[in-house]
Amino acid sequence: MKTRVEPVFCSLKPKDVIGVAAPSARFDAQAFEKGVQCLESMGFQVYIPNGVTGRHRYLAGTDRQRADVLNLLFADPGIKGIIAARGGFGAMRLLPLLDWDSIAGNPKLFMGFSDTTALISSLVSKAGICALHAPNLVSLGRADKKTLDSFAKTLTGCFTRIDLPSDQVLAGGRATGRLVGGNLSTLVHMIGTAYQPDFRGSIIFMEDVGEPAYKIDRMLTQMKMAGVLDGVKGVVTGSFENCDNDAYIPEIIQEVFFDANIPICMGIDVGHGAVNLSLPMGGNAILDADHAYLEWDFSVK
Template structure:
């Protein structure tokens, strides 16, 4: 899979809300930051609907995404926030339309369900990166790297404070995201295929034993067969996070692949964007780094 054409100043980002309801004040702050970066922002009125904890019913949330992909004036699509709800709309997304109108789709956390499904259903790469609401409190490093990746100039990350759990070099398609969301796709037709992939994992608010349980389930389901490497992001507010490296070592040791933890991507203070669905090189021998090919 080849990366999408980079965007340019003045291009339009469409906002979707595939998951939970959001704070309107934070949304507006995030929109202001996107506009300060030089993007136009289109906010469909439908995303302000409410149903329980969701941003409207399933068909409505899906139709916003379908329409943004079809709209020729939209150059990229960014999620309002995460939470829960993205997997509920997977059956309502128009995969043929999405494949015929490729454009950057950006989100993380609960949006992992859509990111991985776009890759598998259409062959289109995606961006695991900040949502509009998260921009309201984003640090400069997050904002700058987001701009660079959309402009096509963010090709390498050196992980200076990471932990090399198992050294080595590998090449593969970068895929992954939120562990909890991935685990709930098991047994569905949207279960991801990680063969020949470098697997990225992150989560928030999950104690170590739950991360252990979810990874063990994935392993027993055969989800990790054929992986080329593992890199983990932030495990924010996870009880007993001092156990995480040991858990990762135990889970992935049978696959004899490089394992690196500590990438500033996910729910931490810094959320570096990751181009997923295309090949990267990962090196953990000397300076821990990943490089998009």
Template sequence: MTPQALARGTAALTEMGFSVVLGRSVLARDGYLAGRDEARAEDLNSMLADPAVRGVWFARGGYGTARILDRLDWDAAARDPKVLVGYSDLTALFATATRRTRASCLYGPVVAELGDPASFHALSLRKMLAGEAIDLRIPRRAVLRHGRAKGPLVGGNLTVLAHLLGTPHAPAFRRAVLFLEETGESVYRLDRLLQHLRMSGALDGIAAAVFGSFEPGVRRRKFPPDRPVLELVREVFMPLGVPVAVGIPAGHLPGKWTLPIGGAALLDTSAGRLTLSAKAP
């Protein structure tokens, strides 16, 4: 996170009508982490417990959220639920927050992106912040299995989510609409992650699955040809017998829509629509 990107992002927040208070560790560094774990956790705990703070908008993604989950005061967070905004590595925080609090977790642009209007879908962000529902069009070509299903939206970044399995921070998958997105991972790694989800039993009982941006990394030279990502998705999700749609405009891509993790989701492929609300079902 550079001071320049932070300044552009906070200026955008101010233009949106928010009063911005910067976290003490927002520009901190500790190797590849944005500050020491205890400092980052203390910073976030102070925000979650402050009644004057109504939302926490995360500066950027990357790595490090999982390291502080056990240091956070979830009881305090549950007493005064906030709006939490971010994506990618914030998958870990949102998974725990939706289980232990009534926080509104919005999977959308981080502060570092707010200075670039092309990086996110402004209308979906505004509607989610206002507590309004949004409709995403699902073209027929994006449907792998037709059907109608509803439930809380869970998920986020595939890598982060897969590494929560077997911990107290994994989300509740049963009867949920699962959303997955990923970027920059080799196809064989995507295969491994999806197989991990399957073998863990996490997919047993999900209501539906929707996939956002899924751009694999650069293929290594002198390596056997990659398999299509869509083929991997079909192998894992088609046997489940639930509605499946791909190509949701969310994740690591320009113009990303904001999605409500923990909010109500209704996938209706015959109507070609995914309806999302920040309100829990």
């Protein structure tokens, strides 16, 4: 059996260089520039590589172009962090084209959310690198203060305890494990591939946007029937933004995990909502449903 690698969080400091990748969809140039200005206002230098503004159908360039940018950014010792330009779709297509040995040998902090869940999950499981579930570059320029404060603190290694809504605790208890997961739709599409997430012994985080309750039900049911949820030690969910009949979602989650006897909390301000707090993914987290909080305890490099 393959031995798990304990991921390390590669925190950043002021004046570090953050490279921009575009692993998914095309992006708006004005929103992109606002995001760059936001990073610079935080004291970071921003490197925009050639080819990051490519266009191929709905994607930001061909698969090879987008993968080459990521491989080059990870291999460059002067780049200390990498942020995804935006989500949408396309990150999954890059996974077989990435140089995973080189990436594992050059650990650095990767940031993004939504479609970039495919990269975050694979960085944790294949390369042993903690990643940051956080706003993409185009999201930063329009982010509110709470989102920006969380982003700035977390990528520099200041892991702030997050209080959870006590009225959205679905099952009590306390669990410790690696925090993994991200966008539910993306995670489901990875089932059956060589990059299928391994949630055993972990606390799983989930969020989504634009998916009606019956599709959330179908996705979670598929995950359970595929055995992907076996061994999960805790569940915490973010926002289910613009999801029809979202009032059904708590009941669906309780049904899926009814026999697991694990803590389950909902309502964390993470995802596609107005507030998108940053979550260090891959390191040890503590989910305390009895006292309604989530906090971290893992290595920082």
